[in-house]
Amino acid sequence: MNAPTTPPPVKTEFDVVGTTPIRKDGEEKVTGAALFGDDIHLPGMLHGAMLRSPHPHARIVSIDTSKAAALKGVRTVITGADMPTLSSTVVAAGEGGEVNMQDIADNCIARDKVFYDGHVVAAVAADNKHIAEAACALIEVEYELLEPVLNVHDAVAEGAPVLHEDYTPGAFLFPTQKALPNAGRLFMEHGDVDATFDACDHVVEREFTTKSVHQGYIEPHVTTAVWTGEDTLTIHTSTQGGFAIRDFMASFMNMPMSKIKVVPMEIGGGFGGKDVVYLDSLAAVMAKRTGRPVKIFMSRSEVLRGTGPSPETYIKVKIGCNNEGQLLAADLYLLFEAGAYPGGPIAPGTMCALTRYNIPNVRLDGYDVFLNKPKMKPYRAPGATQANFAAESAIADLAEMAGIDPIQFRLTNALKPGDMMPMGFPCPPLGSIEMLNAIKNHPHYTAPLEGENRGRGISYAFWFGAGLASCAEIRCNTDGTINLTTGSADLSGTRTTLGMQAAEELGVDNDLITTNVGDTDSVGYTFQSVGSRTTFATGIAVISACRKLVEEMKKRAAMEWEVEGSEVDYASGVFTLKSDSSKTLSFGEICGKADHTGGPLIADASEFPEGVGFQIAANIVDVEVDVETGKVDILRYSTLQDVGKAVHPDFVEGQMQGGTVQGIGWALNEEYFYDEKGTLRNPTLLDYRMPTSLDVPNIDCTILETPNPGHPYGVRGVGEVPIVPPPAAIRDAIKNAIGVSLNDLPMKPGNVLKAIWEQKGK
Amino acid sequence: MSKVHVTTTVNGDEVEFLAEPRQSLLEVLRDELKLTGTKEGCNDGNCGACSVVFDGTLVASCCVLGVEADGKKVETVEGMATPDALHPLQQAFLEETGMQCGICTPGFLISSKELLKSKPNPSEEEIRFWLANNLCRCTGYDKIVKAVQKAAAVMEEA
Ligand code: FES
Numbered sequence A: 001m002n003a004p005t006t007p008p009p010v011k012t013e014f015d016v017v018g019t020t021p022i023r024k025d026g027e028e029k030v031t032g033a034a035l036f037g038d039d040i041h042l043p044g045m046l047h048g049a050m051l052r053s054p055h056p057h058a059r060i061v062s063i064d065t066s067k068a069a070a071l072k073g074v075r076t077v078i079t080g081a082d083m084p085t086l087s088s089t090v091v092a093a094g095e096g097g098e099v100n101m102q103d104i105a106d107n108c109i110a111r112d113k114v115f116y117d118g119h120v121v122a123a124v125a126a127d128n129k130h131i132a133e134a135a136c137a138l139i140e141v142e143y144e145l146l147e148p149v150l151n152v153h154d155a156v157a158e159g160a161p162v163l164h165e166d167y168t169p170g171a172f173l174f175p176t177q178k179a180l181p182n183a184g185r186l187f188m189e190h191g192d193v194d195a196t197f198d199a200c201d202h203v204v205e206r207e208f209t210t211k212s213v214h215q216g217y218i219e220p221h222v223t224t225a226v227w228t229g230e231d232t233l234t235i236h237t238s239t240q241g242g243f244a245i246r247d248f249m250a251s252f253m254n255m256p257m258s259k260i261k262v263v264p265m266e267i268g269g270g271f272g273g274k275d276v277v278y279l280d281s282l283a284a285v286m287a288k289r290t291g292r293p294v295k296i297f298m299s300r301s302e303v304l305r306g307t308g309p310s311p312e313t314y315i316k317v318k319i320g321c322n323n324e325g326q327l328l329a330a331d332l333y334l335l336f337e338a339g340a341y342p343g344g345p346i347a348p349g350t351m352c353a354l355t356r357y358n359i360p361n362v363r364l365d366g367y368d369v370f371l372n373k374p375k376m377k378p379y380r381a382p383g384a385t386q387a388n389f390a391a392e393s394a395i396a397d398l399a400e401m402a403g404i405d406p407i408q409f410r411l412t413n414a415l416k417p418g419d420m421m422p423m424g425f426p427c428p429p430l431g432s433i434e435m436l437n438a439i440k441n442h443p444h445y446t447a448p449l450e451g452e453n454r455g456r457g458i459s460y461a462f463w464f465g466a467g468l469a470s471c472a473e474i475r476c477n478t479d480g481t482i483n484l485t486t487g488s489a490d491l492s493g494t495r496t497t498l499g500m501q502a503a504e505e506l507g508v509d510n511d512l513i514t515t516n517v518g519d520t521d522s523v524g525y526t527f528q529s530v531g532s533r534t535t536f537a538t539g540i541a542v543i544s545a546c547r548k549l550v551e552e553m554k555k556r557a558a559m560e561w562e563v564e565g566s567e568v569d570y571a572s573g574v575f576t577l578k579s580d581s582s583k584t585l586s587f588g589e590i591c592g593k594a595d596h597t598g599g600p601l602i603a604d605a606s607e608f609p610e611g612v613g614f615q616i617a618a619n620i621v622d623v624e625v626d627v628e629t630g631k632v633d634i635l636r637y638s639t640l641q642d643v644g645k646a647v648h649p650d651f652v653e654g655q656m657q658g659g660t661v662q663g664i665g666w667a668l669n670e671e672y673f674y675d676e677k678g679t680l681r682n683p684t685l686l687d688y689r690m691p692t693s694l695d696v697p698n699i700d701c702t703i704l705e706t707p708n709p710g711h712p713y714g715v716r717g718v719g720e721v722p723i724v725p726p727p728a729a730i731r732d733a734i735k736n737a738i739g740v741s742l743n744d745l746p747m748k749p750g751n752v753l754k755a756i757w758e759q760k761g762k
Numbered sequence B: 001m002s003k004v005h006v007t008t009t010v011n012g013d014e015v016e017f018l019a020e021p022r023q024s025l026l027e028v029l030r031d032e033l034k035l036t037g038t039k040e041g042c043n044d045g046n047c048g049a050c051s052v053v054f055d056g057t058l059v060a061s062c063c064v065l066g067v068e069a070d071g072k073k074v075e076t077v078e079g080m081a082t083p084d085a086l087h088p089l090q091q092a093f094l095e096e097t098g099m100q101c102g103i104c105t106p107g108f109l110i111s112s113k114e115l116l117k118s119k120p121n122p123s124e125e126e127i128r129f130w131l132a133n134n135l136c137r138c139t140g141y142d143k144i145v146k147a148v149q150k151a152a153a154v155m156e157e158a
């Protein structure tokens, strides 16, 4: 991560940014006309299905597909042996690490070994999905069972069964190092941690655990592959990033990137789980073999068994302060599941566990642990929710031990703009102190809370967010309307927030702009819609393209007036001759004259912004605990977030509310339940239970705006951090309600009762 | 598997199709009739994305067989708007940002329409109770609830 460079001052007066226009893709979504991944039907299209391993760890001895292939309506059956051999397996990742493409390919379909319950071993394409599923049931696989590794402690223990004889250590955000047979490691230390603990007046030591949770997007994974020529492939898919799919596929299929077109369909949620290939390579190979388009749509149980989840974790925290409440030392030991292959979110989890506080002596020791569960995926602020639950809870306990008001304690230690960050550069403008004071003055925080077994909790959270590559192309039509194309998948309304930035920059009516998500043939490379980056980073590309367009249009106006472009001013849709302000041309007039002044008006921009500005959020929550059953009810919930500048405040609130409710689900009831054999026992939405409208109250939102100098309008990423604070806030509220500390997620009735009995007796 | 001839009414139009007995109503709507507004999120009755009105009753169309539609009336999201205007619920979901990705939206719209039929003026609690059949992973529900309240108010006035 590079230090942000000093940027020009941000804009503070806005016409379009900060308003709440209705999203233009909304109408087709309320009428059912919007085309999501599963909504295309191509002529001659076949339907795919997969056979998945029922064993968490086994060697594939043989696969007999003959009966399946003989079933009427079956067009092809493939196994891992039918997949192309990768020409280069280890490729450079960002930030200095490496990614093993073979791991990602093998995660789509196993070659010699299966590594988790639900690992694909074969796939079928047939005339319809029922036939394809029936054929899967006819495939005979002989397995040699291997001892599974099912939890992080077993995996790092000496003598544990080894998953991969050799491995490329994971490099999610920051590279890890090869450390143990089943784990990569990220180790960072500054100051003298051990000696400082001896000097602390108060020290808290806690162990925390969290369970795997799934991103839970309502649309299952789906893709359709069609060969449009001998060596040209088109993929219609639901993805957070068409270019990522294209580049993975180029590697998996040994094809030039330019020969693969990925058409992003409307996407029904992603949250980090839809930025990688699961199905596309299988569909492409089967489409090639049959000469027909192949669509594969996962069932919900396949989604839960084979994709996602966010890792189960074990986190040990030791943290100390002096009598004034100043944090002096912290020591974190984190075991995060990576799942079947390296590359889980250990690094961001470790890195942001404590970043929001200034602590002079810190040791962070994180492990990316391989075991027989699905390959762990990012989920909204990957790794941060688990790490924040542990660190923030320990800090709450420490403040209590020191007898200091919890907000005052955080104010004493909060990272402020200018403070040196662990990454080695000073903290950019960030409303940390403003946010903590805003909690103190919040009507929720100052309202009395009465009643038995009721309590109020707070928490505070930090997340990095991402910049990375984005492209935008803007085209003016002769009637003065504008088409804007970017490469960013739209998960939640970003076509609108990007179009609004264009309208703001150009000074034209927002209704003149139509924004679309380009396919990979029609716009420049754009990184996935992840890391809260779309409105921020792609927004910068949009603004840059608009600035270029205005310069070009000034030249066109100058041509009309027979002067130099520098003689022309532009503001609010009107070009004016500097020397004679009675001479004006409107934006639309210049568009109309395009053919006579040099041809169509277009501009594009590619950007790789560094100044992400970081994200912070805080929660206030009131709960009531039923001490007989252990059930926790949320009575009132408030969230606060520094968003830099809210481009569309309603959408920002939507991100805050949606993320908070996901965090509440993580805190209270969501969990992957594996039995001792390593079989996932709750792969349905009945048993994997996400919050419903009845489980949560309204989430009250406070939007704070400390402009991010890394964006021309002060925008910072918004989408991810809202999920982070809820578990620690709810734990704090439960503790204040019944005097019992919950150190294991989810804080479901069973765990709450257990904690009550352990800490207070039956 | 031999197919069954089915005659049914979808959004007021009489339609015919051939369905295998194992095909769900959801599958038939989407794959045979190409009415893809109704979505599949789970295929086992737990997400509500496939909600349709089946002879006056709100159902999960993934849990109804296509052949059961014979002689029945089916209402889907595609039938909510008229050529001139969106349904007040559709309009309110737009105005109140009652969606993010939009995959759950058809189900919520159909479900809310049935709620307002039986309870034209529901309380927030009643809305939350009724809509607990429908999962939304994006919004946290608040803006959906507000959209239903707004639509209820608009429909009361009309
Ligand atoms: S698809 Fe029918 S309830 Fe989920």
Ligand code: FES
Pocket (backbone or CB within 6 Å): A218, A268, A269, B098, B099, B100, B101, B102, B103, B104, B105, B135, B136, B137, B138, B139
């Ligand atoms: S808007 Fe995405 S699931 Fe509801």
